[in-house]
Amino acid sequence: MIKTPIYLDYSATTPVDPRVAEVMIPYLTEKFGNPASRSHEFGWEAEKAVEQAREQVAALVNADPKEIIWTSGATESNNLAIKGAAHFYKAKGKHLVTMMTEHKAVIDTMRHLESEGYEVTYLKPEPSGLVDIEKFKAALRPDTILASVMLVNNEIGVIQDIAALGEICRAQGIIFHVDAAQATGKVAIDLAKLKVDLMSFSAHKTYGPKGIGALYVQRKPRVRLEAQMHGGGHERGLRSGTLATHQIAGMGEAFRIAREEMAAENERVRSLRDRLYKGLSQIEEVHVNGDMEQRVPHNLNISFNFVEGESLIMAIRDLAVSSGSACTSASLEPSYVLRALGRSDELAHSSIRFTIGRFTTEEEIDYAIELLKNKIGRLREMSPLWDMFKEGVDLSTVKWASH
Amino acid sequence: MSYSTKVLDHYENPRNVGTFGKEDEGVATGMVGAPACGDVMKLQIKVNKDGVIEDAKFKTYGCGSAIASSSLVTEWVKGKTLDEALTIKNTQIAEELALPPVKIHCSVLAEDAIKAAVADYKARHGEMQGEMVETAACKG
Numbered sequence: 427m428i429k430t431p432i433y434l435d436y437s438a439t440t441p442v443d444p445r446v447a448e449v450m451i452p453y454l455t456e457k458f459g460n461p462a463s464r465s466h467e468f469g470w471e472a473e474k475a476v477e478q479a480r481e482q483v484a485a486l487v488n489a490d491p492k493e494i495i496w497t498s499g500a501t502e503s504n505n506l507a508i509k510g511a512a513h514f515y516k517a518k519g520k521h522l523v524t525m526m527t528e529h530k531a532v533i534d535t536m537r538h539l540e541s542e543g544y545e546v547t548y549l550k551p552e553p554s555g556l557v558d559i560e561k562f563k564a565a566l567r568p569d570t571i572l573a574s575v576m577l578v579n580n581e582i583g584v585i586q587d588i589a590a591l592g593e594i595c596r597a598q599g600i601i602f603h604v605d606a607a608q609a610t611g612k613v614a615i616d617l618a619k620l621k622v623d624l625m626s627f628s629a630h631k632t633y634g635p636k637g638i639g640a641l642y643v644q645r646k647p648r649v650r651l652e653a654q655m656h657g658g659g660h661e662r663g664l665r666s667g668t669l670a671t672h673q674i675a676g677m678g679e680a681f682r683i684a685r686e687e688m689a690a691e692n693e694r695v696r697s698l699r700d701r702l703y704k705g706l707s708q709i710e711e712v713h714v715n716g717d718m719e720q721r722v723p724h725n726l727n728i729s730f731n732f733v734e735g736e737s738l739i740m741a742i743r744d745l746a747v748s749s750g751s752a753c754t755s756a757s758l759e760p761s762y763v764l765r766a767l768g769r770s771d772e773l774a775h776s777s778i779r780f781t782i783g784r785f786t787t788e789e790e791i792d793y794a795i796e797l798l799k800n801k802i803g804r805l806r807e808m809s810p811l812w813d814m815f816k817e818g819v820d821l822s823t824v825k826w827a828s829h
Numbered sequence: 830m831s832y833s834t835k836v837l838d839h840y841e842n843p844r845n846v847g848t849f850g851k852e853d854e855g856v857a858t859g860m861v862g863a864p865a866c867g868d869v870m871k872l873q874i875k876v877n878k879d880g881v882i883e884d885a886k887f888k889t890y891g892c893g894s895a896i897a898s899s900s901l902v903t904e905w906v907k908g909k910t911l912d913e914a915l916t917i918k919n920t921q922i923a924e925e926l927a928l929p930p931v932k933i934h935c936s937v938l939a940e941d942a943i944k945a946a947v948a949d950y951k952a953r954h955g956e957m958q959g960e961m962v963e964t965a966a967c968k969g
Contacts (some may be wrong), residue, residue: 540874734867736892740832740840760867806932808896810871810888811864826863 430744432790436631436724436783437580437608438748442676443633443784449679450635453672461669462660470670479678483627486610486681489617489642495661496669499639500607501531503576503626506641506665507603508535510651511572511624512544515601519569520544523562525576526766527551532574532605553768554717555584563594572601577615577625578608581763581779582716583725585613592621601649606637607631611684612692612722617642623649629673633784634680638673641665691784696723698782698791703728705795709789709802711815715764715777729769729777732812733805737758738778741801745794748779772811772821831894833927839897844888844904847886857953859945862938867891870899872942874906874914876950882906882914887942894932898922898939911947 433441442450453475457623461476463469477491484491497503512522524536526548536546547565552558557575573595575586588604603624606615611632617625625642628636643649643664657666703726704813706712711731730738735749760774769777780794806812814821848871849856853875855876868891875884885903889896901905901922906914922928922936 716890732890734895736867736889737840740893771867775864775867808843808888809890810860810869811890813848813888821864826865826869 428789428793431746432744432786432794433746434780434782434786434790434794435678435746435748436581436786437779437781439630439636440633440783441785442630442635443615443680443683445683446501446634446676446679450672450676453675455611455672459671461671472669474669475675475678476669479674481676482682482685483640484684487606487615487617487625487627487642488619490645490742493617493642493645495643495664496642496674497639497641497665498637499630500605500626500628501639502665503628503641504529504603504605505533505535506651506654507624507626507643508532508572508574509539510664511603511649513652514607514650515571516544519567519571521536521547521567521570523547523549523565523570523573525549525551525557527555527579527581527763528574528576529580529605529607532576536574550766554720555579555582555763555767556716556717556720557586558820559587559590559594562591566594566598566600569819570600572603574603574605576605576608577723578606578612579716579763580608581761582727582767583608583722583781584716585720585722586610587720588622589620595623596621600693610681611688612724612794614688617644623647624651629677632680632684635673635676638670640677651797688726692723695782695786698786698788699723699726699780701788702726702780702782702791702795705791706798709799713773715767715769715773724782726780726782727764727777728780729773729801731773731776732809732815733776733802735775735777738776738801741805742794742797744797748781749777770822816827830831834892835926836897836928839900839926840893841885843896843900845884845886845900845958846888848888849875849884849886855950857946859947859949862891862895863889868877868895868935868938870895870942872899872902872939874946874950876911880910882909882911891935891938892932894903894926894935894962895938897926898928899942901925902939902943906943911950911951914943915947917943932945935950 457471459472461472480491480494486493516812532777540546592602601623602620605626607628623644627640629638651666655666660666716726739749764774858873860871862870871888873886874882877883885906887899887903889899919936919940922939923933
């Protein structure tokens, strides 16, 4: 018997792996010391845990542990990286480059910098969701100080060629920041080889706890940042605040597991995703959003044409998924990521993001396929657009009332 | 987003889904909204010789509240004359379904659908006053 609702929203957050929870607990109760306490055993014990976790996080991305700064999550890491570098290097220039499909934590940080007098170029991706390297190159200027491009997109799961982008930035002396919140444990990251100066991480997308993340700050060549949080000078003065030992220990263990199990897990997840895709492909008029090759195995973002996303989510309440339709907002605007891909508004409104993970089973995928086939049939029976499509009406030629 | 039990009921058991035959007499159609906005409602009414709406059907592309609003108005217009049907206000629909503020546009669209269907009937029967139906699609 299948237990519902079935969780297929692993890109929103993941459950904490039980092995991770086990590692965390002692640091809440017995080993509660402040890692900054240098004068007694409680502090030393906590500090040891923090440093071990730092090594585990560094090991997943092949970095030096000294390059890892603890933060509260990827949002803070993105803020610290982008604002910190922009402020520190403002004498050099005030131009930044990013993409229209970045996470809000990057986009809104950039918008804030614009209000401070910086200039930002937001690159439009190709219809595949990937950045065109030549267009990226063309956007760089002599006064560009930083470029920020995410490794894995949170909505469509596409993987950007950060190796190539890094080479271009390094050659021009531009700081390159990468938001890797959705990438850890899904794609191999080798910071010893990549020309990346700053990289943001989150624990809770990789089976660790919420509320903890990290920022990689390259030492050679050294990248300087202006701290955004001031206080006791923790984390080499870059991020003050008492370290959350239990969260940090959890992130370390989560990243250790990711490093050891990534290869096998990705294959298993890929086969589930492909099974889901195959099943859903039997439905008429389905469109995958984003490149299917340059993509993490966990993600399937698909538009069911002529069915509105929110009503579909309501129909499939047994599945915990995300919709690209934001009908609940006053603006009624569909996903900005799908729009940046050039998807029509109606296809964007009809999109569902399935993200599969460590605890997804084949039975759950099969249940999801059957449920979707049924419910999409039912909603299309109710859809005037489906009727028009079946009658051969080209919806793009219809003049809609007052639009 | 949580839905009221009435929205859920109409969504799970929509009343009067469907389309009248093209040859049926006394049928008029109102289609409002736009796919780009995430809402399209098609309301059909069947009017008898006495000018009373004896049957209604709908098809809707939209969220649960949009489907519920259109389902509800098919029930409400039945048995009403055209002029009586025009007195149905979006506020009554929103109140009946306990729609939250972000979903008020769904009830507005349903009211527009009634107006559009009645206008279509009048146009077909030579009563068109030349008045255009204003719709509120995509305006929130």
